[in-house]
Amino acid sequence: MKKRFLAVMMAAAMVFSLAACGGDDAGDSGKKETKPAETKGTEAATNSGSEESGGGTIKLGVLFPYTGSAAAVAEDAQKGIEFAIDEINSRGGIASMGGAKIELIYGDTQSNEEAAASEAERLISHEGVSALLGCYQSTVTLSVQNICEKYHVPLAITCSTGDALTEGAHPYSVTIHEQNMDTTKSHAQFISDMNAKEAGAIKTAAILRQNDDWGQALGDGWKEELAALDVEIVVDEVFAMDVTDLTTVVTKLVDKKPDVVLNACYFQSMSLLTQTMAGVGYEPKAMLCSSSGETDNDFIPTVGNNADGFFTVSGWGEDVLASMPDKEWIGEEYKERNNGEHYTAESAAGWAAAMVICESLEAAGKDEPEAINTAMRALEIPEDSWWNIYPYPISFNQETGKNENAIPVMGQFQDTKIKLIYPESIAVEGTELVFPGYELSPVYKNN
Numbered sequence: 001m002k003k004r005f006l007a008v009m010m011a012a013a014m015v016f017s018l019a020a021c022g023g024d025d026a027g028d029s030g031k032k033e034t035k036p037a038e039t040k041g042t043e044a045a046t047n048s049g050s051e052e053s054g055g056g057t058i059k060l061g062v063l064f065p066y067t068g069s070a071a072a073v074a075e076d077a078q079k080g081i082e083f084a085i086d087e088i089n090s091r092g093g094i095a096s097m098g099g100a101k102i103e104l105i106y107g108d109t110q111s112n113e114e115a116a117a118s119e120a121e122r123l124i125s126h127e128g129v130s131a132l133l134g135c136y137q138s139t140v141t142l143s144v145q146n147i148c149e150k151y152h153v154p155l156a157i158t159c160s161t162g163d164a165l166t167e168g169a170h171p172y173s174v175t176i177h178e179q180n181m182d183t184t185k186s187h188a189q190f191i192s193d194m195n196a197k198e199a200g201a202i203k204t205a206a207i208l209r210q211n212d213d214w215g216q217a218l219g220d221g222w223k224e225e226l227a228a229l230d231v232e233i234v235v236d237e238v239f240a241m242d243v244t245d246l247t248t249v250v251t252k253l254v255d256k257k258p259d260v261v262l263n264a265c266y267f268q269s270m271s272l273l274t275q276t277m278a279g280v281g282y283e284p285k286a287m288l289c290s291s292s293g294e295t296d297n298d299f300i301p302t303v304g305n306n307a308d309g310f311f312t313v314s315g316w317g318e319d320v321l322a323s324m325p326d327k328e329w330i331g332e333e334y335k336e337r338n339n340g341e342h343y344t345a346e347s348a349a350g351w352a353a354a355m356v357i358c359e360s361l362e363a364a365g366k367d368e369p370e371a372i373n374t375a376m377r378a379l380e381i382p383e384d385s386w387w388n389i390y391p392y393p394i395s396f397n398q399e400t401g402k403n404e405n406a407i408p409v410m411g412q413f414q415d416t417k418i419k420l421i422y423p424e425s426i427a428v429e430g431t432e433l434v435f436p437g438y439e440l441s442p443v444y445k446n447n
Helices: 071-090 113-128 140-152 181-198 213-228 245-255 267-280 299-307 326-338 344-365 367-379 442-446
Strands: 055-063 102-107 131-135 155-158 173-175 204-210 231-237 258-262 285-290 311-314 409-414 417-423
Touching: 055 071, 055 113, 055 344, 071 344, 102 113, 102 442, 113 131, 113 140, 131 344, 131 367, 140 155, 140 173, 140 213, 181 213, 181 258, 181 285, 181 311, 181 409, 204 213, 204 245, 213 231, 213 409, 213 442, 231 245, 245 267, 267 299, 311 326, 344 367, 367 442
Parallel strands: 055 102, 055 131, 131 155, 155 173, 204 231, 204 258, 258 285, 285 311
Antiparallel strands: 311 409, 409 417
């Protein structure tokens, strides 16, 4: 019997006209869960903009770095977005608009602020999109956020966690999942709890981060939190996204022996760091990652069991679906669509952002950007909404656009799988926190 994730249920489910509520439970535990019934009379059309709907076409813009080192993240987010849009289109489109179907139009940010702003202008002015989704790197997203505010077009921020995105008034954008400030606070609470379990367990720390705004923001947050915990920083390293050798960094870790390593690494550097550490037999008491490179679909195939014991913080992990039996069909269909690939945090963010836009369109009843934005900021999506795969409700601060319900959780790699494990109250029954993390590592076992 699985525990209810976070053990918090809304008093009643809100009913939306996007689709009928709740699916029937499978007859036996080995059977795939049934997804919620489709709206009466819908056609099983999955092509965006299908003329069968009779309600016309709604254009949405999708902006991600489709070229460069961050392209893998863009691909995962896009898969989540397209899954959501195909699901809505197959259920009959936007009912309040006569069954209008949604068409996605893409733009490449090139991981560049100017290029992203230019693409946002193109999608708005020339393609006529009604809303935007994107853009991964927070400074890039900030440039697009400014364009959206200029043209009064709503933006559902996807995979970007920079705190600046919700600092001050941002009337045309919303964030759905956790941000940097939430990540560093979650790491700090974990360290505090480790010290409570074993006095003096964490006295020193290392900070490793990418040379970009995301890494800088996390580094600043960690320094502030560690100072408050009286934990000494003995290694502080910054490196490029395309780094090819981390031997010097790992040598410093071996020399200084920090109790905990906090890192903000993309796939290439995270894989390189993991393999270099394993190569010299180095392991800290806890390796705290930041939901980036270690969640990439290629990470475990690349490093195998060398990541066992690592922790990753995120607003979402696939175990969430295991604790939501009525939504397990979402994970199963995602795997069917993507050759057996599992949902990632980026895919989940894409799915959720697209569904937020669809809910906003349904509530607005028109594809006029101002109306969509007004509806979006008024949304109140309960935790048990048929599509909400986050472990919390979704609603937005009217000034900043932040979803203040977002709560990052922590998973641990156990035999190459991420098990959501912290706070311990969220763990699926039978899953236990291995404390400290190094008890799982193959180096520890070999010794």
